[in-house]
Amino acid sequence: xxxxKMTTLRLVEYFRTQVRQDPEVPSAVAAxxxxxxxxxxxxxxxxxxxxxxxxxxxxxxxxxDSSVAVSSGGELFxxxxxxxxxxxxxxxxxxxxxxxxxxLFLKKISLSRSKVAKLCHTFIKDGAKILTHSxxxxxxxxxxxxxxxxxxxxxxxxxxxxxxxxxxxxDKLQNLNIPVTVVLDAAVGYIMEKVDLVIVGAEGVVExxxxxxxxxxxxxxxxxxxxxxxxxxxxxxxxxxxxxxxxQQDVPERFKYKADTLKAVEDLAEEHPMIDYTPxxxxxxxxxxLGVLTPSAVSDELIKLYL
Amino acid sequence: xxxxxxxxxxxxxxxxxxxxxxxxxLTKEEKQRLRKQKKHQKKQKERKNEKGPSETEKDKTPVxxxxxxxxxxxxxxxxxxxxxASAPIPVPASAPFHSSPAPSPADKPAKSKAELKAERRAxxxxxxxxxxxxxxxxxxxxxxxxxxxxxxxxxxxxxxQVDDPAVVKRLAKKLERQQTLxxxxxxxxxxxxxxxxxVSLFSHLHQYSRKAPLTQLLSIPSTVIHPSIVRLGxxxxxxxxxxxxxxxxxxxxxxxxxxRDYTTPPNEELSRDLVNxxxxxxxxxxxxxxxxxxxxxxxxxxxxEISNIPSQCKEEEAKTKLLTCIDRYIEExxxxxxxxxSKYAIEKISDGDVILVYGYSSLVNxxxxxxxxxxxxxxxxxVDSRPRLEGREALRRLVQRGISCTYVLISALSYILPEVxxxxxxxxxxxxxxxxxxxxxxxxxxLVARTYNVPVLVCCETYKFCERVQTDSFVSNELDxxxxxxxxxxxxxxxxxxxxxxxxxxxxxxxxxxxxxxVDLVITDLGMIPCxxxxxxxxxxNLDQ
Numbered sequence: 001x002x003x004x005k006m007t008t009l010r011l012v013e014y015f016r017t018q019v020r021q022d023p024e025v026p027s028a029v030a031a032x033x034x035x036x037x038x039x040x041x042x043x044x045x046x047x048x049x050x051x052x053x054x055x056x057x058x059x060x061x062x063x064x065d066s067s068v069a070v071s072s073g074g075e076l077f078x079x080x081x082x083x084x085x086x087x088x089x090x091x092x093x094x095x096x097x098x099x100x101x102x103x104l105f106l107k108k109i110s111l112s113r114s115k116v117a118k119l120c121h122t123f124i125k126d127g128a129k130i131l132t133h134s135x136x137x138x139x140x141x142x143x144x145x146x147x148x149x150x151x152x153x154x155x156x157x158x159x160x161x162x163x164x165x166x167x168x169x170x171d172k173l174q175n176l177n178i179p180v181t182v183v184l185d186a187a188v189g190y191i192m193e194k195v196d197l198v199i200v201g202a203e204g205v206v207e208x209x210x211x212x213x214x215x216x217x218x219x220x221x222x223x224x225x226x227x228x229x230x231x232x233x234x235x236x237x238x239x240x241x242x243x244x245x246x247x248q249q250d251v252p253e254r255f256k257y258k259a260d261t262l263k264a265v266e267d268l269a270e271e272h273p274m275i276d277y278t279p280x281x282x283x284x285x286x287x288x289x290l291g292v293l294t295p296s297a298v299s300d301e302l303i304k305l306y307l
Numbered sequence: 308x309x310x311x312x313x314x315x316x317x318x319x320x321x322x323x324x325x326x327x328x329x330x331x332x333l334t335k336e337e338k339q340r341l342r343k344q345k346k347h348q349k350k351q352k353e354r355k356n357e358k359g360p361s362e363t364e365k366d367k368t369p370v371x372x373x374x375x376x377x378x379x380x381x382x383x384x385x386x387x388x389x390x391x392a393s394a395p396i397p398v399p400a401s402a403p404f405h406s407s408p409a410p411s412p413a414d415k416p417a418k419s420k421a422e423l424k425a426e427r428r429a430x431x432x433x434x435x436x437x438x439x440x441x442x443x444x445x446x447x448x449x450x451x452x453x454x455x456x457x458x459x460x461x462x463x464x465x466x467x468q469v470d471d472p473a474v475v476k477r478l479a480k481k482l483e484r485q486q487t488l489x490x491x492x493x494x495x496x497x498x499x500x501x502x503x504x505x506v507s508l509f510s511h512l513h514q515y516s517r518k519a520p521l522t523q524l525l526s527i528p529s530t531v532i533h534p535s536i537v538r539l540g541x542x543x544x545x546x547x548x549x550x551x552x553x554x555x556x557x558x559x560x561x562x563x564x565x566x567r568d569y570t571t572p573p574n575e576e577l578s579r580d581l582v583n584x585x586x587x588x589x590x591x592x593x594x595x596x597x598x599x600x601x602x603x604x605x606x607x608x609x610x611x612e613i614s615n616i617p618s619q620c621k622e623e624e625a626k627t628k629l630l631t632c633i634d635r636y637i638e639e640x641x642x643x644x645x646x647x648x649s650k651y652a653i654e655k656i657s658d659g660d661v662i663l664v665y666g667y668s669s670l671v672n673x674x675x676x677x678x679x680x681x682x683x684x685x686x687x688x689x690v691d692s693r694p695r696l697e698g699r700e701a702l703r704r705l706v707q708r709g710i711s712c713t714y715v716l717i718s719a720l721s722y723i724l725p726e727v728x729x730x731x732x733x734x735x736x737x738x739x740x741x742x743x744x745x746x747x748x749x750x751x752x753x754l755v756a757r758t759y760n761v762p763v764l765v766c767c768e769t770y771k772f773c774e775r776v777q778t779d780s781f782v783s784n785e786l787d788x789x790x791x792x793x794x795x796x797x798x799x800x801x802x803x804x805x806x807x808x809x810x811x812x813x814x815x816x817x818x819x820x821x822x823x824x825x826v827d828l829v830i831t832d833l834g835m836i837p838c839x840x841x842x843x844x845x846x847x848x849n850l851d852q
Binding site for chain 1: 655657729760762764827828834835836837839840843844847
């Protein structure tokens with residue numbers, strides 16, 4: 001069947017519709033769905049050409065949405081489908097196998113969020129006070145399952161400027177009838193002695209076991225370490241990315257700012273970065289669909305995933 | 308020489324000694340065969356009791372270590388000479404050690420002076436008795452048959468315990484059984500004696516003097532050790548070849564020469580015999596300077612390659628195959644690995660960086676030169692320390708390329724560190740628990756860098772990863788010549804007579820271990836990994852093999 005080839009514009013459009021239609025879906029999943037569509041319609045003659053096109057597509061999607069998750073999800077998708085398909089001599093056969101594996105991958109990762117929630121909610125004890133940062137759908141899912149488990153707890157959410165994402169999180173939590181308070185970003189040190197544990201999401205998990213998340217997470221981690229409060233991270237496995245930042249400056253520019261800012265602004269030194277890097281020494285545990293991991297185990301998992 | 312007492316001749320001995328030297332590679336059939344041969348040998352010994360002097364006994368001991376026929380004939384003649392000629396004084400009996408390919412470089416026992424004397428006396432006794440045939444042959448029997456009839460080589464423990472005489476004695480006995488040479492002690496690998504007072508915490512390690520290299524004690528011509536190995540040993544002990552990569556490459560080249568000059572003796576298989584030939588060389592090199600982890604891994608690889616040679620393979624073919632294997636190993640594990648590491652490391656070097664390096668690491672130097680070629684703008688601070696002052700070599704090479712450098716001694720470290728943005732360190736070995744073994748002073752640098760929040764990057768090829776676990780620098784280390792610590796300024800050498808002061812010890816450590824908490828990143832040819840992931844890489848490597 002002759003599908004029309006996807007141009008860049010159509011790609012990005014497709015991606016954006018995906019995100020708009022289902023705001024709950026992780027951006028990486030939307031990206032992978034887009035890639036799958038592209039794969040179905042791709043017309044290259046060789047496997048190498050196919051891979052080239054897919055890599056290019058991932059670049060295009062990154063330009064549309066500069067989050068780390070899109071980049072990591074895309075790369076994992078590529079690895080997952082190309083690990084097997086090289087035996088068949090016929091290209092269309094290969095493509096069929098790749099598409100099948102792609103669908104499988106997609107199905108697996110759609111379930112990852114619930115897996116994470118199932119693992120994590122047991123760590124929330126009755127009467128706990130939880131501090132979280134900005135708006136994360138995974139954390140929301142965790143708190144949802146904890147509430148469904150008839151646990152009573154209160155939540156403090158940081159406001160998380162510059163986009164006040166924390167307030168949206170607070171609204172969603174109120175809809176679940178969970179008592180919630182919004183605190184200023186600057187009040188993290190003040191509130192830390194009251195809370196029992198800190199749970200944050202992640203946009204990306206790096207090779208060292210550290211995380212890349214909304215700006216303000218690093219402060220939160222340092223404060224919780226100083227107060228000896230456990231700092232938990234919840235993230236799906238497709239967010240594991242092959243970066244290794246040594247410090248804040250080492251995070252690549254393309255992740256630090258929103259996609260539009262990157263294109264529009266010339267001198268990035270004036271811009272405020274949207275994300276920061278939290279080193280593994282400050283993280284207690286990571287909850288992923290691969291299990292509950294310590295930061296040093298992340299590298300093992302990455303080696304298994306990527307090598 | 309009376310060969311008549313032994314109808315089977317060398318063939319029997321070959322089997323036994325071959326199996327004996329193989330140690331753990333014995334199969335069931337081999338063991339059965341060995342047992343039969345042992346019984347046969349016993350009977351023959353009893354028959355020989357009435358005949359021949361002891362020299363013939365010694366001549367008939369393990370054939371697998373016999374060099375080509377001509378020297379044998381000439382050697383047999385001198386051994387018939389009166390006792391004094393065959394009892395050289397400074398050299399004790401059974402020195403060669405079984406060099407287990409295990410990465411631990413500490414595989415060498417030593418005997419105390421009293422034991423050496425006792426052995427020498429015993430040998431003199433036997434030689435004197437040999438002149439009166441039959442009278443004390445029973446006395447000699449106890450030593451020689453014991454070594455011949457013991458089929459299985461016991462592995463020597465990995466720990467060095469020079470200060471425990473009981474352990475030393477036990478090891479000495481095991482060594483004797485492991486390798487006995489056909490002619491007098493002058494041709495055995497001599498034992499190197501320790502030098503000077505050893506600090507009590509490190510008394511379990513060897514401490515040698517550079518002024519007494521092992522090669523001085525070897526007789527000329529030394530038919531046991533190949534000349535290129537003798538040269539290599541001398542280069543190691545004098546510090547001419549230093550640095551783990553350089554030592555491994557030199558070792559592999561020397562082994563290539565050995566393989567080229569090797570001819571399989573009749574009734575022997577190349578795959579087994581060559582491995583046995585290499586053992587005394589490795590023991591010799593170990594005595595000249597303890598083996599490094601990289602050398603240990605290289606030796607493991609070579610031994611594996613040699614034993615994997617099929618028996619039908621012709622000698623010439625086998626030799627070329629081995630030579631290409633070695634070349635490929637050097638190419639892949641050292642040269643190409645360096646390129647891969649440079650590629651990753653260059654990503655971590657940004658413009659305006661101030662990079663601190665310590666001592667001379669060939670790999671780190673390579674990285675910096677490559678980065679400079681890719682027009683990264685950075686400057687380097689070279690930290691150096693006595694007594695080796697290796698940093699000067701690094702400084703020279705970097706400046707030649709045009710990289711702007713600063714040179715400090717390690718005592719100025721906390722002064723210079725606030726300026727530094729990254730620290731690049733080389734490694735001698737990476738241990739299985741994530742600890743980094745490197746030149747002494749490295750853990751110092753990592754510690755201070757950590758307190759200043761400066762990222763520490765360790766660059767190490769995967770062939771230096773070893774399965775050993777160590778949490779401190781005492782358990783296994785190397786003691787260099789203590790005389791190196793003496794320095795002459797304005798004509799005066801302060802520590803000149805340090806040996807006379809009984810309570811004074813000079814400690815010249817070579818290596819130390821850095822815990823993984825101080826290391827931020829390890830760059831290997833497989834990629835960038837955290838220090839705690841070393842065992843994963845080891846696991847992956849073992850799966851590959």
